[in-house]
Amino acid sequence: DVKVTQSSRYLVKRTGEKVFLECVQDMDHENMFWYRQDPGLGLRLIYFSYDVKMKEKGDIPEGYSVSREKKERFSLILESASTNQTSMYLCASSTPGRGLVQPQHFGDGTRLSIL
Amino acid sequence: GQQLNQSPQSMFIQEGEDVSMNCTSSSIFNTWLWYKQEPGEGPVLLIALYKAGELTSNGRLTAQFGITRKDSFLNISASIPSDVGIYFCAGPRGNSGTYKYIFGTGTRLKVLA
Numbered sequence: 560d561v562k563v564t565q566s567s568r569y570l571v572k573r574t575g576e577k578v579f580l581e582c583v584q585d586m587d588h589e590n591m592f593w594y595r596q597d598p599g600l601g602l603r604l605i606y607f608s609y610d611v612k613m614k615e616k617g618d619i620p621e622g623y624s625v626s627r628e629k630k631e632r633f634s635l636i637l638e639s640a641s642t643n644q645t646s647m648y649l650c651a652s653s654t655p656g657r658g659l660v661q662p663q664h665f666g667d668g669t670r671l672s673i674l
Numbered sequence: 675g676q677q678l679n680q681s682p683q684s685m686f687i688q689e690g691e692d693v694s695m696n697c698t699s700s701s702i703f704n705t706w707l708w709y710k711q712e713p714g715e716g717p718v719l720l721i722a723l724y725k726a727g728e729l730t731s732n733g734r735l736t737a738q739f740g741i742t743r744k745d746s747f748l749n750i751s752a753s754i755p756s757d758v759g760i761y762f763c764a765g766p767r768g769n770s771g772t773y774k775y776i777f778g779t780g781t782r783l784k785v786l787a
């Protein structure tokens with residue numbers, strides 16, 4: 560089974576701090592994604608990466624950056640945390656479809672609170 | 675832009691009842707995915723559909739790819755308390771190729787014992 564591991568289940572940080580959320584997958588997947596999940600808004604894509612050192616902005620990249628130095632690890636960085644970034648953050652990974660859409664596999668999420 | 679509308683948004687049902695939910699898209703999809711998210715967990719893939727008209731089962735769950743390619747349906751038979759959670763549909767986004775998705779806002783299911 561695919562295993563996507565997020566480093567923290569719960570995290571509390573203060574406004575202005577630089578926050579790192581880590582995600583590791585063990586299936587050699589090329590694609591990795593970061594979403595945030597808020598009530599009534601569903602899953603919104605922040606950033607994704609389709610290869611090491613490659614990244615693209617999603618729908619809501621403002622206030623975030625990412626790093627992918629190794630294939631198995633994808634980090635989400637909140638440059639200067641703000642209270643409106645309090646949310647559930649979900650990491651996912653998938654293989655390239657090669658003509659067939661491949662499902663994404665999710666981690667258990669990090670519930671981040673910014674005080 | 676693309677939108678996925680799920681209905682109902684939430685539902686309370688009695689244990690043992692059958693459940694139906696659906697997802698409609700503003701554009702044609704070539705793939706439909708259904709996920710379940712339990713409280714405090716990440717979404718888990720339930721069923722993937724790749725062909726219009728396809729009907730696929732996973733235990734008590736059955737999903738169908740609508741023939742118009744703009745909708746999909748998920749049915750749960752004889753619900754049990756562990757069916758509680760949020761059910762999401764998802765499909766490929768625009769011209770993203772084969773790896774980016776758009777997700778519905780979910781159907782929250784609560785089962786009364």
